[in-house]
Amino acid sequence: MAERSPRKDAARNRAAVLAAADTLFTTCEHPDDVTMADIAAAAGVGKGTLFRAFGDRTGLIRALYEARLEPVRRSLEEGPSPLGPAAQPLRRVLAVLDAVLCFKLDNRHLALALEQTGSDSPYRTEHYERWHALLRDLLDRIPGLPDGDFTAHALLAATRADLVTYLAGEKGLPRDEMRARLAEFATRTLSAAPAPSPEAAIEGITPDPSGTR
Amino acid sequence: MAERSPRKDAARNRAAVLAAADTLFTTCEHPDDVTMADIAAAAGVGKGTLFRAFGDRTGLIRALYEARLEPVRRSLEEGPSPLGPAAQPLRRVLAVLDAVLCFKLDNRHLALALEQTGSDSPYRTEHYERWHALLRDLLDRIPGLPDGDFTAHALLAATRADLVTYLAGEKGLPRDEMRARLAEFATRTLSAAPAPSPEAAIEGITPDPSGTR
DNA sequence: TACGATGCGGACCAGCGGTCCGCTTCACTG
DNA sequence: CAGTGAAGCGGACCGCTGGTCCGCATCGTA
Incomplete structure (x- = not known):
């Protein structure tokens, strides 16, 4: 039960x-052309050390990711208004999304590596x-917005690392423009529209387009 | 120059x-526990044959995917109204999104395998x-909707195979409910809102949340 | 200083995608 | 229908990867 403190060399x-x-x-x-052996060599340690410390490749990447994420998490939990808990829901949703986007832009390589870890879903x-729960709760607190759960997923999906990388890299979309686009998209999504015919639009044509089966 | 017709056994x-x-x-x-050797064995051919026919793993998966996609593509190009070219833009956008979602649900394993092909982005x-261009064009035709390009990406992102799989599998979200949620989300997004403060929301807090750098 | 426990490291392994090349089978020709 | 060149076949083989293992060095404590 007692947490055993790590040895000094281990920490180093x-x-x-x-x-x-x-x-x-x-x-x-x-990300794929960084191998575990490369990392071990660059760090001047043996491969065994590396696996002992992090379990497996995913573990290492996750540890890196979480470390980088720390400041953002702190800002979310106790930061000043647009991001912090004091802000009103709608504004905070936008701030959070923007923060996520910026984080992914700043750390695309890591995010890319993490999101495409084959074995388990991201x-x-x-x-x-954490992000999803936070967004969901905020969304649920906005009047006239049904379905915070799915909306949170959908909004986060727009910040997927490979999409962001593709837009920033292949298409040369500048950072700030991308932020503006996302903000605009989210704003539109969240403007409590009377929803002309939410389910009529889909239930009306429901014969299920799967012609394949 | 002349296309050489394939040999009979090759086709078989x-x-x-x-x-x-x-x-x-x-x-x-x-997807990862289906190896190329497995496929070759199951098909009763040698591995060489398999690589000769499809180039590499991605090529095979892509071929499968495109084959499955054929009917949907046909429906889009020449099908009846909600999906086909005759429909009015907004309605057609919803129909296309629904079709994409259904396709991904029906073929999640394939879609998953394809979208997480490490080497090149999906x-x-x-x-x-094709999907993106179609959606973009439709969106651009909807009055009062800026920025069809990004919106198309964002909407498609909500149908990502791993998200869909996660929702359907882990969380047990029934198919039709998921379709309804997506439709509702898209509808909300596309309802030409007056956009209270599209860029003020983001440009106003623009100090760039990257505390990391 | 002695001594157990903790951590180290790199040889080692299994399994993967992908290649290669001697042999078989096709389809066309006289 | 036999002959023939080329197209296709298959599975042994390769390089490389993530991950394991265990004899040995190093640490912290008595």
Whole structure:
């Protein structure tokens, strides 16, 4: 039960690995061409050390990600108004989305690496749950907005790392313009519209377009 | 220059591989535990044949995906009104989104496999370009809607295979409910709102939340 | 200083996508 | 229908990856 404090060299190595991995991921073109062996070599440790400290590749990336995320999380929990808990829901939703987008832009390599970890979906990670829950709660508090849960997922989907990377890289969309677009999109989504025919639009044509089956 | 027609056995093998791969992907839990060797074995051919016919893993999956997509594409191009070109833009956008969602639900394993092909982003594929272009054009035709390009991306992002799989699987969200939620979300997004303060919301707080840098 | 526990490291392993090349099978020709 | 060149086949083989393992070094404590 008692938390055993880590040995000094272990801590040092852990830090070295994190630092090395960080620069490698940031430097490289594609996350896949950073191998575990590369990281170990760059950090000046053996592969075993690396796996002992982080379990597996996903564990390492996740640790890096969470570390980078720390300041953002703090801002969310106790920061000043647009981001912090004091802000009114709608405004805060926009601020949070913007923060997420900026984070993904600043850390695209990491986010990319994390989101395309084949084995497990990016939706069962701690930070996604946190973001989603926060957004959902805020959305539920906006009057006239049904269905905060799905809306939160959908809005977050617009900040997916590969989309963001694609828009920023391939299409050369400047950072601030992208932020403006996302904000505009979210604003439109959240403006409590009378919803002309929410389900009539879909239930009306419901024969299920799957011609395939 | 003249297109050389394929040999009979080659065609037969190609079909066998596609069929085998299809059932394997549909059956399995996670795309990654279907290996190329598995597919070759199930199809009763050698691995070489398989790579000769499709180039690489991504090529195979893409071929499968496109094949499944054919009926949908046809419906879009020449189908009856809600989906076909005759429908009015807003209605058609909703129909297209619904069709995409249904397709992804019906073919989640394939879509999952394709979207998480590490090496290249899912955004440079032919079918994504097609969907995006179609939606963008429709959106641009809706009065009072700025920025069809980004909106199209954002709406499509809500149908990402892993999200859809997560909602349908982990959270047990029934198919029709999911369709309704998406339709409702899109409807809200597209209701030409006066946009209370589209850029004021973001430009007003613009100090860039990246405390990390 | 001695000594257990903790951590280290790199040889090692299994399994993957992908290649290669000797052999088979096709389809066309005389 | 036999002959023939090319197209296609298959599975042994390769390079490389994430991950394991265990003899040995290092740490913190008595």
